[in-house]
Amino acid sequence: MGLTITNQPQRAEPKAVAAAIEALAARFGNRLVTSMAVREQHGHTTTWLPTQPPDAVVMAQETADIQDVVRICAKHSVPVIAFGTGTSLEGQINAPAGGVCIDLRDMNKILAVHPEDLDCVIQPGVTRKALNEHLRDQGVFFPIDPGADASIGGMASTRASGTNAVRYGTMRDNVLALKVVRGDGEIIKTGTRAKKSAAGYDLTHLFIGAEGTLGIISELTIKLRGIPDTIAAAACSFETVEGACQATILAIQTAIPVARIELLNAAQVRCCNAYSKLTLPETPLLLLEFHGSEAEVAEQSKNFREIAAECGGGDFTWTTRPEDRSKLWQARHDAYWSVRALRPGAGVVATDVCVPISRLADCVVETEQDLKRLGLVAPIVGHVGDGNFHCSLLCDTGDADEMARGDEFMHRLVERAQAMDGTCTGEHGIGQGKQKYLKAELGGEALDAMRAVKRALDPQNIFNPGKILPQP
Amino acid sequence: MGLTITNQPQRAEPKAVAAAIEALAARFGNRLVTSMAVREQHGHTTTWLPTQPPDAVVMAQETADIQDVVRICAKHSVPVIAFGTGTSLEGQINAPAGGVCIDLRDMNKILAVHPEDLDCVIQPGVTRKALNEHLRDQGVFFPIDPGADASIGGMASTRASGTNAVRYGTMRDNVLALKVVRGDGEIIKTGTRAKKSAAGYDLTHLFIGAEGTLGIISELTIKLRGIPDTIAAAACSFETVEGACQATILAIQTAIPVARIELLNAAQVRCCNAYSKLTLPETPLLLLEFHGSEAEVAEQSKNFREIAAECGGGDFTWTTRPEDRSKLWQARHDAYWSVRALRPGAGVVATDVCVPISRLADCVVETEQDLKRLGLVAPIVGHVGDGNFHCSLLCDTGDADEMARGDEFMHRLVERAQAMDGTCTGEHGIGQGKQKYLKAELGGEALDAMRAVKRALDPQNIFNPGKILPQP
Structure with missing residues (x-):
């Protein structure tokens, strides 16, 4: 049902984890951290999902660090989870199978800015505010604004969007090319700086929204816009x-x-x-x-x-x-903070349906009626130009009756949106929380195709296991 | 070199082809055609590439026809090649390994128009002119214009664009969802009518530009725009x-x-x-x-x-x-016709580089100098707002010296664009003609990833073999 996680992958072998950590410690010294406080910070979610900390965290500083972490983890068949700023909402950074978190916050270099081509090349840990601060004097900006000061690598990984998407598109529309570290530590280059290309399979879009399950993004070439007069x-x-x-x-x-x-x-x-x-x-x-x-x-x-x-x-x-x-x-x-303050301590379940714009009024009205009927509190904000809106559902996780009603509400909301030819997630991604809706939305054949792609690009299943794909 | 095809896949077993044709004849009657005239029409290219006709052509009328052709061909391990209008430029519809061509021209139904959502649902054989004719009274239009009155399924498959792309984007930006017939004849649904979605891997973009090598597009949901005042x-x-x-x-x-x-x-x-x-x-x-x-x-x-x-x-x-x-x-x-008329009978090699806009002037000027130096005739037209331009290189295929100079020119042009961080193909696709440039552009790791995806989604290698991916 709505407030359950359906995919609990098997934990990595403790011996394998210990061996990987030993090798990582030798390579990274005190940039490998295993204290519970830091581990919990890196599994922490801002939502109702329980924290599932990784076994260790590596603070990466350059692409070679990502490559080495991946190589060591692959050697020991230990999961690798990429961490940007930890602002994802569907448990994307949780470590249900344990493993090693790569913290990319220090990979925050802006490698090149080409204002004349309206693009720039950055490391994945650059946040959107830091980037726009850097760009301001050059008359250009990066338009995607999901609210949080998220890392742009993370935004690409979850196919984020936000308030500006109605005019400027989502991350899907604003990445020209990626570099991605694959399972053997080598780097896949997915595109060039050309504005358009018909050169082979669209690997760029395959990694955008893959939530770190197919490889780790180590570099992005993204589109910029002129700052409006x-x-x-x-x-x-x-x-x-x-x-x-x-x-x-x-x-x-x-x-x-x-x-x-x-x-x-x-x-x-x-x-x-x-x-x-x-x-x-x-x-x-x-x-x-x-x-x-x-x-x-x-x-x-x-x-x-x-x-x-x-x-x-x-x-x-x-x-x-x-x-x-x-x-x-x-x-x-x-x-967001006003809702939090309404009932301090309650869990906030962020819903994320998106429907064709002509169905928006119906969907919001029916959703409000449903909330009233179920006696639930869930103020609504919406990026309505895209047909996307969020209910911030307040649920006391200790109140079984309220949780059950929350559950019913969530399910009915997603079913309503899907029946209107919409989606269970406009911008938050699938992560752990929305796997149960994917089959109803796209069908078993689409899931088969996704699983086949996952096996093809991550045959060891080391990249962020337990995310996106429900267990068959 | 420039004017050579590098990938010559093995032909299907004659016995298998005969068995498939027998089964197809039983199912499709006179909608299965094996006359050489029709076969050659379906392998015909408008460029320097030699015609490689399929063994048979099936005139599909509905999705079930595509499914049955694919099932029969899969059973006998015989290639399947999708055909829209035959206006692709890189040999995309050639049948180097033989096999069965599915002609989709009669699958030209407009299934639903939603002007209020600026989208419509169509069969793959709908051409862009027929669609815009149909839409005109509703105040909306489909903006992608590659010149030829191509089928929209074909345009999606080659990630086409054209003159309007500078404002409205390419096929990459204008498809919301696809239905695709996979190798066992079942149908993959890749998305919904929601304007944006973060629901799992981006299968829509994986099939756009895949040139029919991963499955056959049987339905498209595409974006429309308001007709400007x-x-x-x-x-x-x-x-x-x-x-x-x-x-x-x-x-x-x-x-x-x-x-x-x-x-x-x-x-x-x-x-x-x-x-x-x-x-x-x-x-x-x-x-x-x-x-x-x-x-x-x-x-x-x-x-x-x-x-x-x-x-x-x-x-x-x-x-x-x-x-x-x-x-x-x-x-x-x-x-196009003015160039053809310049030297009737000569082959026309359509080049298709695309560079970051700041490098456009340099790239065009150096290319003109190169043409002069090599004594070649190749008028230039360009979708220059995207940094994309085409040289219509006239080559007498019987003149070995001219062909050699054409070859050199092609190679230098692509190298020039790639050195400027551009691409060998902005909109024509890879097909047969541009496979030799893919590794230099994206590297062996990207090709590995593409090959892995191909194997994952088409393990039998029946979908349009010999296209996009160079032989390793």
């Missing part, structure tokens, strides 16, 4: 959630190039008012951002304002001043 | 090819959202003047198209006109009237 932020409250969704649908259908369009439902707005001392009307809220020339953002927001008015939107607030933009978006920035 | 065409001649490339580079870097930006070099313009009775200045020419509101296209062309003036551009012609647009673009539309 003008950024405008806007906010608009709606009488109903249908109205807010309908306005979103019309904005997308009429091709207004919104950079961000985020929904907070009434429950989430209430939550934000309480946490951030705001005085927003406690009805559904859309927050928007427009990028372009001054004339373009003015035209875009004028067009959206007209749509909003047709859909029962109230006051439309609009600004291009950076400090006012931050204020306008404060509710969104604090959304 | 206004389309403007523009033309501008330049003193030098550097100037034309530099204007392109600046347009891309300043993020003017050009829908098309095509280069014709001086040789190509001369060729078009002769063939289409035009009076264009015989210097490099850029042709552009802008999509948007009336105000947007006016602003875009104003911005480009300023860039062109800085780069030695001459008169800038601009129009939004459909008939004038066609006239302005006539040289581009006739480019």
Whole structure:
């Protein structure tokens, strides 16, 4: 059911683990860490999933380190789990079979920036904020923003996206090429800096979203964009959630190039008012951002304002001043913490369905009804321009009855989205938590194909075992 | 060398082929064709590559037909080659090992159009022109335009793109989900209609560009766009090819959202003047198209006109009237035939390098110098907004000396592009003709990974053998 893990791979042989750790200690000295505190930190998840720490952690500093860890682990058939910043939500960094975690945070070099080609080459541990800080003076930026200051290697591995995806796409659309360390420690190069290519199988996309189960990303060539001349932020409250969704649908259908369009439902707005001392009307809220020339953002927001008015939107607030933009978006920035504060200590289950945009209003409304019926608390925020929304379901893990209702809710939500030809995960990935939904979504044949690919590229099953693929 | 095929897979056993044909005849009656004329039509290439006809052709009408052909061929270990319209350029539909061609032209049903979600579901034999004809009344269109009226299944299989890619992306960016018939005749579903998904390995992208070597695409869900309010065409001649490339580079870097930006070099313009009775200045020419509101296209062309003036551009012609647009673009539309007419009977070798945009001017200039040095005729047209250009190299296949010089030119061109961190093929695919360049571009490890994937998904090697992967 919803709040269970279905895949519990067999633990690595203790003797093999001990031998691998010995070899790693000889190679890495004090960059090999086996203290429980550090191990737990590296298995820690921010969600309802229990922590499953690795047996050891290696702090990698360069590609050769990744290669050597993989070689040593392969020799002893011990799992290898890549770690970026630990902000994944579906247990991607847990170590259910034990093994060695490679911490890539120190592999944070920006190797080359080509502003004239709108691309750059980076190590996997570079975080998106550090990258954008570095790029700012060159007039370019990396647009993917999943909220957390995640590592870009991790974002590629989970096919992350976030608030900007409606305009700039997801990680799927913003990686030109990868270098990936394979099971024998050698490096696969998946592409060039050419903007397009028809040269053989698309290995780049095969590793994006593979959650470290097919190899370890050691280098990325990613796309950049020009920093827009003008950024405008806007906010608009709606009488109903249908109205807010309908306005979103019309904005997308009429091709207004919104950079961000985020929904907070009434429950989430209430939550934000309480946490951030705001005085927003406690009805559904859309927050928007427009990028372009001054004339373009003015035209875009004028067009959206007209749509909003047709859909029962109230006051439309609009600004291009950076400090006012931050204020306008404060509710969104604090959304996660506001939910946490609602019931400190409760587990937060982050759902992640994504549906065709025409079904968005139906899906959100039915989901709200379901929450009410089941007596559950789960404020909703959504990257609604993509048809993707998250319920932050609060569950007391010690309350069996609430957990059972949470379970039912989760299942019904995913079934609803899949019945609308949508997906159980728009951007969080499968990890451990969503394996049970994969077969219903794509069928047994797709799973067969994924398993065949996994066996082909990781015949030893050392790369992040127990993730993505449910046990047959 | 350049004009040689390196991969000659072993032919299927004659007895096995005979048995498969017998079974296919029983199942398909006169939809199984073995006449040499039809077989040669299905192995025919439009390039220098020799025709290698299949042993038989089945005219498929529905998915069950594909499934049965694959099952019968798998049973007898006989190759299966998918055929869309036969407009691929690298021998993708040739049958070097013999086998059965599945002609998908009658699988041309548009199964569902969802204008509200900007997507549609089609059979693989639908051509892009037929689709756009069908969609026109609904205000949406499918943007990928490779020139030929290719089938969309074929375009997905070769990861095609063309003139519109600079704004709308390639087939890689415009397919949401596929259904693919695998080796046992069962169907793999690779995705949903959700705009984004992080659900497991990206099988969609694995089959896009696989050239039918991993399975046969039986259904596609593809993205559509709103038909722009206004389309403007523009033309501008330049003193030098550097100037034309530099204007392109600046347009891309300043993020003017050009829908098309095509280069014709001086040789190509001369060729078009002769063939289409035009009076264009015989210097490099850029042709552009802008999509948007009336105000947007006016602003875009104003911005480009300023860039062109800085780069030695001459008169800038601009129009939004459909008939004038066609006239302005006539040289581009006739480019292929104008080259053919230059030396009737000669083979045309279509090159397809793609480089980072900052290297475009260097790459084109050095290529023109090389052509001059080698005494070869190869007018250049380019989708220069993507850094992709084609030399239409005319070679008399009976002239050993010219073929040798053509060979040298091809090799040097690909080496030049790869040295600039570009690719040997931006959009034509690898097929038979470009296998020899793949290792230099991506390395042996990438080829190992591709071979492992091929073995995993097509262990019998029945899907389009002899394509993409060079023999080890």
